[in-house]
Amino acid sequence: xxxxxxxxxxxxxxxxxxxxxxxxxxxxxxxxxxxxxxxxxxxxxxxxxxxxxxxxxxxxxxxxxxxxxxxxxxxxxxxxxxxxxxxxxxxxxxxxxxxxxxxxxxxxxxxxxxxxxxxxxxxxxxxxxxxxxxxxxxxxxxxxxxxxxxxxxxxxxxxxxxxxxxxxxxxxxxxxxxxxxxxxxxxxxxxxxxxxxxxxxxxxxxxxxxxx
Amino acid sequence: xxxxxxxxxxxxxxxxxxxxxxxxxxxxxxxxxxxxxxxxxxxxxxxxxxxxxxxxxxxxxxxxxxxxxxxxxxxxxxxxxxxxxxxxxxxxxxxxxxxxxxxxxxxxxxxxxxxxxxxxxxxxxxxxxxxxxxxxxxxxxxxxxxxxxxxxxxxxxxxxxxxxxxxxxxxxxxxxxxxxxxxxxxx
Numbered sequence: 166x167x168x169x170x171x172x173x174x175x176x177x178x179x180x181x182x183x184x185x186x187x188x189x190x191x192x193x194x195x196x197x198x199x200x201x202x203x204x205x206x207x208x209x210x211x212x213x214x215x216x217x218x219x220x221x222x223x224x225x226x227x228x229x230x231x232x233x234x235x236x237x238x239x240x241x242x243x244x245x246x247x248x249x250x251x252x253x254x255x256x257x258x259x260x261x262x263x264x265x266x267x268x269x270x271x272x273x274x275x276x277x278x279x280x281x282x283x284x285x286x287x288x289x290x291x292x293x294x295x296x297x298x299x300x301x302x303x304x305x306x307x308x309x310x311x312x313x314x315x316x317x318x319x320x321x322x323x324x325x326x327x328x329x330x331x332x333x334x335x336x337x338x339x340x341x342x343x344x345x346x347x348x349x350x351x352x353x354x355x356x357x358x359x360x361x362x363x364x365x366x367x368x369x370x371x372x373x374x375x376x377x
Numbered sequence: 378x379x380x381x382x383x384x385x386x387x388x389x390x391x392x393x394x395x396x397x398x399x400x401x402x403x404x405x406x407x408x409x410x411x412x413x414x415x416x417x418x419x420x421x422x423x424x425x426x427x428x429x430x431x432x433x434x435x436x437x438x439x440x441x442x443x444x445x446x447x448x449x450x451x452x453x454x455x456x457x458x459x460x461x462x463x464x465x466x467x468x469x470x471x472x473x474x475x476x477x478x479x480x481x482x483x484x485x486x487x488x489x490x491x492x493x494x495x496x497x498x499x500x501x502x503x504x505x506x507x508x509x510x511x512x513x514x515x516x517x518x519x520x521x522x523x524x525x526x527x528x529x530x531x532x533x534x535x536x537x538x539x540x541x542x543x544x545x546x547x548x549x550x551x552x553x554x555x556x557x558x559x560x561x562x563x564x
Binding site for chain 2: 241364
């Protein structure tokens with residue numbers, strides 16, 4: 166069964182008929198395209214807003230995958246460069262073509278480039294209450310409907326994940342910030358744990374993230 | 378959240394490389410220009426200091442920090458007179474911190490916000506920021522900075538004074554040898 170890319174006129178919850186059986190979906194989720202090679206899934210109600218034209222504030226000294234933030238509704242919202250986190254130390258499109266991309270500025274360029282398609286503002290519960298984060302997007306988010314047989318264990322992200330990850334530490338990093346894998350277009354895509362991703366606990370796992 | 382505005386009326390704003398920091402100002406601060414920076418004594422080679430400032434009888438070892446608070450062991454290439462040294466004192470420890478820029482800011486102009494958790498460095502030194510236009514200025518407590526420098530192996534006033542005494546003694550010894558060996562009279 167393929168995932169249903171939602172028609173906005175179709176209300177949730179609903180049932181679909183497959184081979185004579187009525188099947189209820191588990192829920193709906195958003196596919197976020199963070200780079201040409203990286204898609205992730207978040208829950209439907211975790212995506213709150215799409216922002217565009219927002220100025221980024223650089224925070225030197227912050228982890229290089231999250232060293233920009235926006236001042237949004239009197240809150241400081243961290244902007245997560247997930248491609249940078251997973252492909253670091255020097256993620257950028259030049260890197261994909263095998264060219265030298267050893268200058269960290271290239272990676273900052275990735276965020277600026279992605280900003281052209283806007284920022285996905287996401288919300289999650291943290292220890293301090295409701296918190297916000299943001300992802301730069303290269304495409305508009307897609308709303309999908311998830312059925313039970315699309316949900317896979319995290320371990321599925323290891324093989325044929327379609328994330329373009331080549332080394333184990335990066336896969337471990339992806340697993341660390343995921344709560345499951347969702348099969349989308351025949352590829353397992355990470356269902357993110359936003360609370361884990363935007364917490365400081367990532368810093369406490371240098372063996373996974375610090376060496377990728 | 379601790380509100381630093383309530384206990385101090387003035388902050389000193391410094392710039393390391395690109396990173397800007399805000400330190401609550403109290404009577405344990407002095408500001409000095411870079412012109413008094415002396416070479417470090419040769420026998421403190423393991424210490425990451427780049428030199429020292431002598432104020433009265435007190436030596437201030439001077440450190441040059443990168444944006445991630447790692448110690449840079451050399452002086453920056455001088456790009457003008459903008460480098461300044463912020464001097465800090467606490468108990469037996471005195472330190473100088475080389476800054477690209479340094480200025481004073483009134484507390485009334487500052488509004489501190491919590492830095493999002495994901496943006497905090499592993500060192501945990503900066504937990505609050507002041508957003509000044511498009512620039513994020515981190516709040517850093519001097520005692521935490523000094524504790525951090527000490528954890529890196531920074532030397533105390535006593536160690537530095539002893540090193541200078543030894544250095545002075547060596548220089549005196551060398552001069553004595555040179556004198557006793559006879560110096561050519563200038564022609």
